[in-house]
Amino acid sequence: MEKTLTETNLISDPVEQFSRWYSEVKNLQIEMYDAMTLATADEAGIPSARMVLLKGFDENGFVFYTNYTSVKAREIETNPRACLVFYWKEVDRQVRILGKAEKVSRKESEEYFQTRPYESQLGAWASQQSTIIPDRSLLEKRFEELKQKHPGGNVPLPDFWGGYRVIPDAFEFWQGRPSRLHDRIRYTKKGKIWEIVRLAP
Numbered sequence: 760m761e762k763t764l765t766e767t768n769l770i771s772d773p774v775e776q777f778s779r780w781y782s783e784v785k786n787l788q789i790e791m792y793d794a795m796t797l798a799t800a801d802e803a804g805i806p807s808a809r810m811v812l813l814k815g816f817d818e819n820g821f822v823f824y825t826n827y828t829s830v831k832a833r834e835i836e837t838n839p840r841a842c843l844v845f846y847w848k849e850v851d852r853q854v855r856i857l858g859k860a861e862k863v864s865r866k867e868s869e870e871y872f873q874t875r876p877y878e879s880q881l882g883a884w885a886s887q888q889s890t891i892i893p894d895r896s897l898l899e900k901r902f903e904e905l906k907q908k909h910p911g912g913n914v915p916l917p918d919f920w921g922g923y924r925v926i927p928d929a930f931e932f933w934q935g936r937p938s939r940l941h942d943r944i945r946y947t948k949k950g951k952i953w954e955i956v957r958l959a960p
């Protein structure tokens with residue numbers, strides 16, 4: 760694995776470049792290699808960020824799943840601009856992705872939901888994510904009720920739950936190097952072309 764990002768070894772398509780780095784961290788079995796920070800902002804521009812898991816990516820964008828009534832979802836609905844950040848300590852790499860988030864199709868959410876473990880499916884139903892709850896017992900009670908309601912699996916996709924796809928228009932790849940002379944390469948979408956520049960570390 761190369762520990763540099765230079766004009767001669769980088770790939771001109773940023774999704775392919777991401778794919779190369781992503782398969783490297785996956786193959787190295789780096790813990791939580793699929794965890795990313797998702798930053799959104801409300802209509803006043805006040806930012807908020809939290810971790811989510813990357814569930815798929817391709818040239819159309821980067822997909823995560825969540826509750827459509829959560830803070831992040833409400834922010835995306837009023838301001839679709841989003842930023843994703845990956846940090847893989849073991850290889851000294853960071854990737855920043857800027858773009859617009861939009862809901863994935865119901866079909867795509869259905870397909871993903873059906874791959875989730877039974878208890879995670881129930882968990883999606885049980886939690887009205889980001890609302891204030893009096894105590895933990897409420898969640899546990901709901902969970903037990905849902906178990907009774909769907910004893911043998913076949914849990915349907917909640918209408919308040921599904922995926923978002925962040926459609927990128929800029930990427931920044933950061934590779935740590937000795938003496939703080941790190942590599943930083945930015946890709947910005949200009950029409951159909953990705954413009955590539957190097958940034959000072």
Ligand SMILES: Cc1cc2nc3c(=O)[nH]c(=O)nc-3n(C[C@H](O)[C@H](O)[C@H](O)COP(=O)(O)O)c2cc1C
Nearest residue numbers: 794809810811812823824825826829830831832889
């Ligand atoms: C490693 C990690 C992965 C997470 N993955 C997800 C996820 O994929 N989807 C999700 O809705 N919340 C995920 N969470 C919880 C979120 O960070 C957050 O607490 C929750 O989504 C509510 O965020 P919000 O109130 O800003 O909408 C994850 C948390 C951690 C620490």
